[in-house]
Amino acid sequence: MRDFSADHRWLSINTATIRRQRGQEVPLARLIDQCAAHGVRAISPWRDQVAAAGLADTARQLKALDIGLSGYCRGGFFPAADTAGLRAALDDNRRAIDEALTLGAPCLVLVVGALPGALEGRPVHKDIARARHEVRDGIAATLAYAREVNLPLAIEPLHPMQAAERACVNTLEQALDLCDELDPARSGLLGVALDAYHCWWDPKLQAQTARAGERRTPQERSRLLAYHVCDWLTPTRDLLNDRGMMGDGVIELRRLRQWVEAAGYEGFAEVEIFSTQDWWQRDGDEVLTTCIERHRTVV
Template sequence: MRDLSKDHHWLSINTATVRQQADFVGIVEACARRGIRAVSPWRDQVAHVGLDRAVKAVRDAGLQLSGYCRGGMYTCDAAHKQEMLDDNRRAIDEAAALGAPCLVLVVGGLPQFSRPGSQPSKDIRAAHAQVTDAIGQLLNDAKAAKVPLAVEPLHPMYAADRACVNTLRQALDICDVLDPARSGALGVAIDTFHVWWDADVWEQIDRVGKERMLAFHVCDWLVPMKDMLLDRGMMGDGVIDIPAYRRAVEAQGYKGFVEVELLSNDWWSRPLDEVLDTCIARYQTVV
């Protein structure tokens, strides 16, 4: 396992972590000042400043990307399917323009939540099928743009509204169906917050392989948690054995960035400098 204690060479900041403190350009500049070499932007933050300005900011700062958030929200009724496909093709194009190594997919839950206006459904099996079908339809677009797609399983508490893919096993099953040759065009993003509870995750990490391990995200699980979406913990403040997960993914050959992704009302209330400095310190001591 890599020794991260001496520097923060492989640290990346997911821009959601400080979305309330600065716009995308401000986040990029603050990261560059601290020698943080990579970011992972969210689409709404890029749209806020404009894609061209975002591309220039990343280039001028000499930063890399560890991913782009997010594609997906595939589940919808027939009336919204073309809108969904068009939106995801735009996400692929944006990721390519920014130089992202992958587009992270939050696949969607039930259609009325993923694509508002869709006819309500309680059929989670149909949602699973829609996810596989949509990724299959978009995979050639991603290959043409040279943007791998990273399926991110989310904690089951988000199954209805955000992602019906809730385990690494489910994500890898999709990869096996759509990309059995392991071309590198389709893989997974593993976030400690979403997988730490799953007793099967260790066997599934062994199944990933180097070509499918596209992104690794870290944060912690607080007890108690005040908000199921916006109370993620800074690494070291919760109950997740984060080094164990890093050891497992690096054993598969992963040598990429360790991406800090906090959605937290607490950390959003703190100064930008404090949050980034804490991310660096915890990356070096508890990740």
């Protein structure tokens, strides 16, 4: 396992972690400058932030500061109420791939979606099997374009608590089953984003992480495309926006990284923290300093 104690060269910051500072939304350009000032080599920005800042301007700023990406958030949300909605989702994912390419992202992270309308509190139907079928078809269609432009897609399984409104793919096993069906050659263009917050509880996690790294021939590629870290607090006050700083909760982060790296993952550990009541109320430099310290000591 890699030694992170001496530096933070393998630390990435998902911009959600510092997008709110002292309770206020902060422009992406400022977030990028803050990361550069702390010697952070990679980020993972969100599409809405990039849209607000300007795609071309963001690409230029990243290049000028020599900051790369560990991923791009996010594509997905494939299920829809009707055929027009399904088509709109595919068009949006194609745009997301184009944006990721412009920014030099190594992958587009897919939060696949679930029951249409549930995120707004008005689900159109309750048929989760239908939603999963639409997810499968949506990924297949999006993968066809991803192959044309050589941009990998990373399916991110979300915790079952978010199965109704955000993602009906809820275990690493589910995500890998989709990968095996749609990309049996293990081309490297379809894989997974393993998020500690969403997957730490899974009794099959060690075995499925090893499965993600399997390569039967030299031509095959690992399915592990991104690795996200934070911590699970006890008690958790909000299941969406009360993630913990690494080391403040119950996830065995060192053990999990040992599994991930044993499976061949050599990329960034990307810190992704949503924290309305704590870290989003703090100064961004304090948050980044803490991320760096915990990356060295507990990740």
